[in-house]
Amino acid sequence: xxxxxxxxxxxxxxxxxxxxxxxxxxxxxxxxxxxxxxxxxxxxxxxxxxxxxxxxxxxxxxxxxxxxxxxxxxxxxxxxxxxxxxxxxxxxxxxxxxxxxxxxxxxxxxxxxxxxxxxxxxxxxxxxxxxxxxxxxxxxxxxxxxxxxxxxxxxxxxxxxxxxxxxxxxxxxxxxxxxxxxxxxxxxxxx
Amino acid sequence: xxxxxxxxxxxxxxxxxxxxxxxxxxxxxxxxxxxxxxxxxxxxxxxxxxxxxxxxxxxxxxxxxxxxxxxxxxxxxxxxxxxxxxxxxxxxxxxxxxxxxxxxxxxxxxxxxxxxxxxxxxxxxxxxxxxxxxxxxxxxxxxxxxxxxxxxxxxxxxxxxxxxxxxxxxxxxxxxxxxxxxxxxxxxxxx
DNA sequence: TTGATAATGAACATATTGTTCATTATTAAA
DNA sequence: TTTAATAATGAACAATATGTTCATTATCAA
Numbered sequence: 001x002x003x004x005x006x007x008x009x010x011x012x013x014x015x016x017x018x019x020x021x022x023x024x025x026x027x028x029x030x031x032x033x034x035x036x037x038x039x040x041x042x043x044x045x046x047x048x049x050x051x052x053x054x055x056x057x058x059x060x061x062x063x064x065x066x067x068x069x070x071x072x073x074x075x076x077x078x079x080x081x082x083x084x085x086x087x088x089x090x091x092x093x094x095x096x097x098x099x100x101x102x103x104x105x106x107x108x109x110x111x112x113x114x115x116x117x118x119x120x121x122x123x124x125x126x127x128x129x130x131x132x133x134x135x136x137x138x139x140x141x142x143x144x145x146x147x148x149x150x151x152x153x154x155x156x157x158x159x160x161x162x163x164x165x166x167x168x169x170x171x172x173x174x175x176x177x178x179x180x181x182x183x184x185x186x187x188x189x190x191x
Numbered sequence: 192x193x194x195x196x197x198x199x200x201x202x203x204x205x206x207x208x209x210x211x212x213x214x215x216x217x218x219x220x221x222x223x224x225x226x227x228x229x230x231x232x233x234x235x236x237x238x239x240x241x242x243x244x245x246x247x248x249x250x251x252x253x254x255x256x257x258x259x260x261x262x263x264x265x266x267x268x269x270x271x272x273x274x275x276x277x278x279x280x281x282x283x284x285x286x287x288x289x290x291x292x293x294x295x296x297x298x299x300x301x302x303x304x305x306x307x308x309x310x311x312x313x314x315x316x317x318x319x320x321x322x323x324x325x326x327x328x329x330x331x332x333x334x335x336x337x338x339x340x341x342x343x344x345x346x347x348x349x350x351x352x353x354x355x356x357x358x359x360x361x362x363x364x365x366x367x368x369x370x371x372x373x374x375x376x377x378x379x380x381x382x
Numbered sequence: 383t384t385g386a387t388a389a390t391g392a393a394c395a396t397a398t399t400g401t402t403c404a405t406t407a408t409t410a411a412a
Numbered sequence: 413t414t415t416a417a418t419a420a421t422g423a424a425c426a427a428t429a430t431g432t433t434c435a436t437t438a439t440c441a442a
Contacts, residue, residue: 009388009439034429045390050431111302141367145351149371152347153340160339176332180340183374200408200419225398236421241400 014052016042018063022100025107030060033107060109064116067100075124084128084185085121087154087177091170094158098166105162114155121151146184153181205243207233209254213291216298221251224298251300255307258291266315275319275376276312278345278368282361285349289357296353305346312342337375344372 020042024033035056039046053059071093078089094101104110125147139146157177161168168176211233215224226247230237244250262284269280285292295301316338330337348368352359359367 007387007440013389035431036429046430047391047432047434048389051388055430141370144355145348145367148347148351149344152343156339156343156347157336160336164335176336179332180375184371198409198418204420226400227398237399238401238403238422239420242419246399 010052013042013044013048014062016044017049017052017059020044021059021063022103025103025109028107030107030109030112057112060112061116064113067097068116068120070097071120083178084150084181085124085154088170088174090121090154090158091161091173091177094161095166095170101162110159110162114159117158118151118155121154122147125151141184149184150181153177201243204233204235204239205253207235208240208243208250211235212250212254213294216294216300219298221298221300221303248303251303252307255304258288259307259311261288262311274369275341275372276315276345279361279365281312281345281349282352282364282368285352286357286361292353301350301353305350308349309342309346312345313338316342332375340375341372344368 017038020038021033023041024037033056035049036046038044038056038059039049049059053062071090074093075086075089079086101110101113104113129143129147141149154177157173157180161173208229211229212224214232215228224247226240227237229235229247229250230240240250244253262281265284266277266280269283270277292301292304295304320334320338332340345368348364348371352364
């Protein structure tokens, strides 16, 4: 008599809505997309939408959630002790999911995406920094500023990459990131 | 028979609307502010609003315009040949207009403001870089990336400063900026 | 087959936007 | 002070989007 908590139909509907939103992002800006358009393209009823999501942004964030889970796995498995962030893994992940990230660029809502990514990265950086146990009195640059700087530099490079049709490889982008950021990091503090 | 193109009443109305928006930004997010609320607080009729501005963002940008003119003057007069950007002038400007910039932070629309500032700074950096006539083959970091990096680092510091209730002086912030960015700039390329 | 869950669609209330227009108020210049 | 040009007003209006409700139908797991 009981059923699984989430059955196929429900998942299918969510998938249709997510796809519909992504398709629309290729054509017009996120802000200008109405819920009705999403419904029409997904062939889903209005009331169905509201039984799944709170609003338009909820759908977007939910669609994102899945991608972030993949990203998380990819980053955790590719952690390199020597670097302050698994930046190469991040660039490779974006390279692999090019189409999806491009949709966000075209829909003028990369910032929303990158904002989530930023929170994500900030936590990672924080862990790395605390495990390195830096003496906060050495540099004239406060740790809090430094962490923000590192994360934002990575995000800036990502955005530049996407905005410029990704002319370089993930490896090359990571190399640029390392070069920009390394003078400010531990080796130079201690050496 | 003819009058000045803009008379007092008109300016007063615009001022009232701008003030009203700024006050509301202290209380709630930009996105959640309706035009009606702005009108009520400014004691201005609905049709009057639309004879002055195209929409809510138009009002915001217009209010900004004035501040940017002041900023421009301040930056131009304080240009230092040795630095890549008049960053100190920018930090000082924000310090002086603290209340206004704080409103943007509280209203969750600093990004809109910083986006405009970014365009503004990008033009300046571009001029500086082209006058320095860097050999594009020396660094592994493309000039385009480098310029984006410099501007975004400055913006990141600004945002951090505002988000953290501006704990340091403008001078100190500028010092941090110089330290972060200088390893990537000409002297280190040539030396 | 059946009982639980999901989807549907149409109707509804509500909110916000942007326009129109006749009337009134303000202002610069004669 | 008068006058002609410009601005402001407010109420009504159409248009659009949002979010809810509910009775009916479809789907799926057991």
